[in-house]
Amino acid sequence: MNVRCCALVAFSLMVSVSLSAQSDTVRIARQVKAGCDYLFKPGNDKKDLDSAHYFFGQALLLSRSIGSDKWINECLIWQGSCYLEENRHDSGKACFQEAIDYYHRRGDIPGEARTWYLLGYCISTQDPRLAPEKANCLEYAYRLYRSIGDSANALKSLKAAADAHLYEPNLDLAERELLTVAASYKAIHFADIHYTYDLLRVVADLKGDLVKEVFYATEMVRSLDSAKMKNRDDTVFLGSLYGNAGVTYASAAMWDRALTFARKGWKAAQVTDSDDEYFGKMSALCQDLVRNDSAREALRFVLAAIRQRKPSSAFQEARIATSLGTCYQALGQLKKAERQFLKGARILNIDRRFRKDPGYAQAGQEMFLSIGNFFLLTHEYGKADFYAQRLPSNYTYLINLGQRARIQLFRSRVDSAMGRYHSALQHFATYQQMNDSLFGIQKTIQLQELQMKYALDKKDNDIHLQAANIQLLKKENELQQMQAGRSRNLRNMMTIALLFLVLLVGMVYNRYRVKQQRNRQLELKKDEITAKNQQLEHLLQENEWLLQEVHHRVKNNLQTVTSLLTSQMESAEKGPAVDAIRESRQRIEAIAIIHQRLYNSNNFSSIMMPAYVADLVEHLREAFRPGPRIIFSLDIEPVALDISAALPAALILNEAISNALKHAFPGEMPGTISVHISRVSAGKVLLEVSDDGIGFSEKAVISSKSFGIRLIKGLVSDISGESQIINGNGTTVRVLFCINSNYGT
Numbered sequence: 001m002n003v004r005c006c007a008l009v010a011f012s013l014m015v016s017v018s019l020s021a022q023s024d025t026v027r028i029a030r031q032v033k034a035g036c037d038y039l040f041k042p043g044n045d046k047k048d049l050d051s052a053h054y055f056f057g058q059a060l061l062l063s064r065s066i067g068s069d070k071w072i073n074e075c076l077i078w079q080g081s082c083y084l085e086e087n088r089h090d091s092g093k094a095c096f097q098e099a100i101d102y103y104h105r106r107g108d109i110p111g112e113a114r115t116w117y118l119l120g121y122c123i124s125t126q127d128p129r130l131a132p133e134k135a136n137c138l139e140y141a142y143r144l145y146r147s148i149g150d151s152a153n154a155l156k157s158l159k160a161a162a163d164a165h166l167y168e169p170n171l172d173l174a175e176r177e178l179l180t181v182a183a184s185y186k187a188i189h190f191a192d193i194h195y196t197y198d199l200l201r202v203v204a205d206l207k208g209d210l211v212k213e214v215f216y217a218t219e220m221v222r223s224l225d226s227a228k229m230k231n232r233d234d235t236v237f238l239g240s241l242y243g244n245a246g247v248t249y250a251s252a253a254m255w256d257r258a259l260t261f262a263r264k265g266w267k268a269a270q271v272t273d274s275d276d277e278y279f280g281k282m283s284a285l286c287q288d289l290v291r292n293d294s295a296r297e298a299l300r301f302v303l304a305a306i307r308q309r310k311p312s313s314a315f316q317e318a319r320i321a322t323s324l325g326t327c328y329q330a331l332g333q334l335k336k337a338e339r340q341f342l343k344g345a346r347i348l349n350i351d352r353r354f355r356k357d358p359g360y361a362q363a364g365q366e367m368f369l370s371i372g373n374f375f376l377l378t379h380e381y382g383k384a385d386f387y388a389q390r391l392p393s394n395y396t397y398l399i400n401l402g403q404r405a406r407i408q409l410f411r412s413r414v415d416s417a418m419g420r421y422h423s424a425l426q427h428f429a430t431y432q433q434m435n436d437s438l439f440g441i442q443k444t445i446q447l448q449e450l451q452m453k454y455a456l457d458k459k460d461n462d463i464h465l466q467a468a469n470i471q472l473l474k475k476e477n478e479l480q481q482m483q484a485g486r487s488r489n490l491r492n493m494m495t496i497a498l499l500f501l502v503l504l505v506g507m508v509y510n511r512y513r514v515k516q517q518r519n520r521q522l523e524l525k526k527d528e529i530t531a532k533n534q535q536l537e538h539l540l541q542e543n544e545w546l547l548q549e550v551h552h553r554v555k556n557n558l559q560t561v562t563s564l565l566t567s568q569m570e571s572a573e574k575g576p577a578v579d580a581i582r583e584s585r586q587r588i589e590a591i592a593i594i595h596q597r598l599y600n601s602n603n604f605s606s607i608m609m610p611a612y613v614a615d616l617v618e619h620l621r622e623a624f625r626p627g628p629r630i631i632f633s634l635d636i637e638p639v640a641l642d643i644s645a646a647l648p649a650a651l652i653l654n655e656a657i658s659n660a661l662k663h664a665f666p667g668e669m670p671g672t673i674s675v676h677i678s679r680v681s682a683g684k685v686l687l688e689v690s691d692d693g694i695g696f697s698e699k700a701v702i703s704s705k706s707f708g709i710r711l712i713k714g715l716v717s718d719i720s721g722e723s724q725i726i727n728g729n730g731t732t733v734r735v736l737f738c739i740n741s742n743y744g745t
Contacts, residue, residue: 024066031059032078039082052082073099073111077118084122089130093119113144117157125167135164151188155181163199166206175203194223198241201248208401208437210252217248221261239265243281250288251402259288278309279316280363286323293608295330296638302327315364318347322367329374332610332636338378341371345387362403365391369403372410377614379621379632381417388414405434416622558592580707586623590616590654594646607646609677610636616653617675624661629670637678639685645739648715649687655708656689656733664693664731671730683738690732 035055038048056079063071080095096119103112120137123130138161145154159181165174178200185193197220204212224241243265250258262285282305289298302323311317321344328337344367372387391407408431415424565585593615594607613636621632641649657673665671676688709725712733716723721737 024062028059028062028071031055032075035078049082049086056082073102077115081122087124109144109148113141117141121160128167131164131167135161138164155184159196166202171203171207194220194241197223198244205400213248214252217245221245240277243284247284255291259292262288275312275316279311279319283319283323286326290326290330295327299327314347318344318367322370325374326370331638334378337374341374345371366403369406369410376413384414385418401434401437405431408434558588562588586658587651587654589619590650591647594650606640606642609639609641613675620657620661626661629668630665631672633672633674635676639677639679641739645719648719652687652712652715652735653689655712659708660689660691664691666694684736685739687735688732690730692730695727695731
């Protein structure tokens with residue numbers, strides 16, 4: 001049963017209170033109640049709707065026979081809502097129109113406005129062609145409510161009309177109407193304004209305005225944090241809104257905040273009856289955990305979510321499979337990841353609901369993107385191209401700008417790998433244009449300002465809370481002083497005959513004062529310690545921010561150096577000098593990738609090697625362009641290196657892989673380059689790069705004056721390691737080095 005008809009549940013209250021002693025009205029009420037039971041029955045079974053039609057029709061016939069205008073119009077509205085639920089638009093509209101005409105002839109503006117609102121609310125949003133008519137009905141209800149001064153219902157109607165404009169789509173008009181509603185709600189301190197901010201967030205998302213989207217999401221969260229949830233439905237909507245905020249913050253690359261609100265949304269999703277909501281939030285939280293370098297936690301979370309609730313549709317099974325594939329890919333378990341991605345792809349190829357239903361379009365295409373990017377990473381370009389063709393060329397308005405940009409980047413990489421360079425350049429240019437629209441310099445500055453404003457507002461709220469606590473403590477102290485004064489007055493009124501008792505009371509009171517003084521001293525010490533802890537926490541947060549900024553600036557500076565080297569290459573004549581500059585540029589880019597990953601993660605001190613090696617190999621493949629004749633085999637255990645070890649290891653990998661690409665496979669000779677990293681003991685790591693190329697003699701290695709070989713040996717010495725260059729069925733560069741015991745997994 002579509003949720004839009006749930007707005008009519010309010011009518012059933014009228015049905016129950018309208019029962020009278022007259023037998024005909026009792027029969028009408030019972031028939032309407034029976035029709036409602038079938039109309040609101042879970043699911044969308046045609047037999048249930050046929051039964052609802054029957055009972056509403058019988059109630060309408062009986063209402064006409066006794067001439068009850070009130071019951072005739074109510075039965076018409078019920079019957080019309082049933083027709084609209086079946087997508088029989090003309091029949092449903094005719095029922096509502098008969099009731100509207102009655103109220104209009106009588107001059108009953110509240111009744112007419114209410115009927116227009118219910119007609120607009122019940123018109124389906126699945127067919128965009130009906131969206132203008134839906135919006136017109138709701139806007140007419142808004143004007144009628146305004147004419148009689150019913151502000152609450154007028155704003156509700158205008159908000160629903162703006163929602164309908166999203167499906168036309170007429171985003172500018174929807175935004176203007178929602179801003180009008182929000183301003184009116186703020187003026188009257190309306191408690192549930194967060195629903196309006198959520199719709200404004202959707203408008204900004206569809207318009208590709210990331211700054212406004214983050215602003216509205218923040219305002220929505222502010223309203224949610226101050227709202228008081230009254231019932232279970234409020235809790236369900238609370239989870240959806242927090243989950244929506246998490247999606248927005250993820251789009252703006254605010255990974256820590258995205259993870260926080262994804263967790264809040266998931267907590268509420270566990271009490272909702274909707275399986276689609278449950279598994280949708282599971283997928284979002286899984287993605288956020290992986291982005292925050294918590295792939296193992298993400299895998300445990302997904303497995304626990306599946307044990308807690310079983311999927312009820314093929315689309316939900318596809319969500320589960322792609323989430324598991326994402327976890328295994330981040331952990332470097334590529335065979336398991338491939339099995340899960342292929343399972344999700346099979347389901348999506350069979351269940352085409354995401355192509356027909358706009359509500360599933362964005363999630364389905366995001367899953368195809370994850371699957372295609374996996375095969376691109378593993379260099380199975382034919383499979384990646386297959387899934388690229390499954391993505392749409394003409395986007396619907398429900399596909400936001402961020403997802404469009406990701407689709408363009410994916411297609412550019414696939415076309416480049418398949419040798420379609422002209423098409424690859426076109427897709428990449430489109431991606432750059434979309435990405436600049438989302439993350440231009442000015443918009444990045446505005447996003448940073450929003451984050452700063454949010455942090456300052458939170459700090460002001462904390463200060464106000466502390467001030468309130470201080471006032472409370474002052475009042476308690478005044479009360480204690482008043483009580484002490486009464487005790488002293490009572491003691492002074494005692495007679496001399498009770499001197500012994502007075503002395504005894506004085507001793508007890510003196511001990512009490514000493515104890516109170518000690519307690520006050522302890523409270524002062526406690527407050528001092530708390531203040532120092534807060535200062536230390538603030539300093540820690542500032543240091544983390546500064547460290548993140550350092551990595552960001554180092555990455556930018558390295559990119560500047562890379563650009564300068566590229567310009568030098570283009571202006572110099574081909575020869576040894578250009579080759580030397582190219583090799584220097586590749587070494588700098590290997591270091592820049594490390595700082596890029598440190599900047600995009602919450603861990604500023606160590607690098608997860610599986611993801612880094614995959615990025616480095618992809619970079620070198622794009623730099624040398626060997627095509628499909630050279631295959632990379634990656635066997636990387638989930639080892640984490642601190643930056644002091646990661647930088648030399650990255651340069652060693654860069655030199656070894658570059659040498660293999662340049663010298664191991666002359667001409668068009670095919671071959672395989674294998675990269676293996678593993679922990680061989682508690683404090684030692686083995687790094688090995690091997691190929692099955694032509695090889696070279698040990699004597700040549702020893703006598704070689706190659707800068708690359710000397711650089712490898714120098715780097716191995718820097719990390720207190722041992723190196724070997726082995727010749728046999730190709731060449732193997734093997735390095736064994738020590739790491740700190742507190743790094744690695």
